Amino acid sequence: MRPRLWLLLAAQLAVVRGSSVLQQTPAYIQVQTNKMAMLSCEAKISLGNMRIYWLRQRQAPSSDSHHEFLALWDSTKGTVHGEEVEQEKIAVFRDASRFILNLTSVKPEDSGTYFCMIIGSPELTFGKGTQLSVVDFLPTTAQPTKKSTPKKRVCRLPRPATQKGLKGKVFQESLSPDACTETTAILQPYGSCLAHGS
Numbered sequence: 001m002r003p004r005l006w007l008l009l010a011a012q013l014a015v016v017r018g019s020s021v022l023q024q025t026p027a028y029i030q031v032q033t034n035k036m037a038m039l040s041c042e043a044k045i046s047l048g049n050m051r052i053y054w055l056r057q058r059q060a061p062s063s064d065s066h067h068e069f070l071a072l073w074d075s076t077k078g079t080v081h082g083e084e085v086e087q088e089k090i091a092v093f094r095d096a097s098r099f100i101l102n103l104t105s106v107k108p109e110d111s112g113t114y115f116c117m118i119i120g121s122p123e124l125t126f127g128k129g130t131q132l133s134v135v136d137f138l139p140t141t142a143q144p145t146k147k148s149t150p151k152k153r154v155c156r157l158p159r160p161a162t163q164k165g166l167k168g169k170v171f172q173e174s175l176s177p178d179a180c181t182e183t184t185a186i187l188q189p190y191g192s193c194l195a196h197g198s
Contacts, residue, residue, distance in 0.1 A: 021045055022116050022127035030133045031106055039101040039130045041116030049075045050118055052099040054092060057129075058112040067115070073099050106134045 023042045031037045041052060051074050055067040069082035073092040081087045091102045099116060111134045116127040 021125055022118065024114075024116060024127035024130050026130060027128070028131045028133070030135060030138065032138050033107060033134055033136050034105050037103040037106050037110075037132055037134075039103070039114050039132070041099045041101070041127050043097050043099070043118075047118065051075075052092070053117045053119070054101045055115045055117060056110075056112045057115065070114075071101070103132075106132075108134045108136070110134050 025040045051072050053072045054070045071092050072080045079092045113129045113131050115129045118125045
């Protein structure tokens with residue numbers, strides 16, 4: 001069957017129903033402009049020499065939606081491109097039962113839903129599709145806020161040279177803020193209670 005013929009048949013589908021025979025991953029992918037996107041289609045049955053086709057739908061599935069034929073994978077020829085396709089941007093390769101569509105230097109106009117497909121006798125079998133969104137800037141992840149370290153209250157007593165009979169000591173950590181306040185009240189005017197960062 002010529003690509004033109006089955007492409008016309010695909011365009012006539014009112015609703016594309018994905019099959020469990022072809023499992024596409026991921027279901028949704030967001031890629032930054034000029035980066036690479038890799039879409040996977042895994043066959044759950046033995047395909048033998050059957051070809052795998054990749055189509056793109058630029059709008060939501062509907063009765064008048066249009067499928068673009070991008071490329072197919074052939075066991076003897078490798079990647080076979082569709083008409084009016086930038087061949088240097090699109091490649092299809094096989095990894096065991098998985099068929100990978102590789103898109104390089106993607107642009108916002110490459111956004112759409114990508115389907116893999118096999119041609120049976122006589123039915124067409126589609127995967128459930130992968131939605132690709134190409135954006136200029138990827139959303140940023142909010143950084144976790146750092147917890148502020150509570151200030152420690154340090155009670156300092158005057159040096160022995162200024163107040164005889166009292167030894168200079170620093171009561172730190174072992175005193176709660178209330179204890180520090182009480183100690184300061186008792187020792188005033190011999191010392192002062194200060195707030196220091198850790």
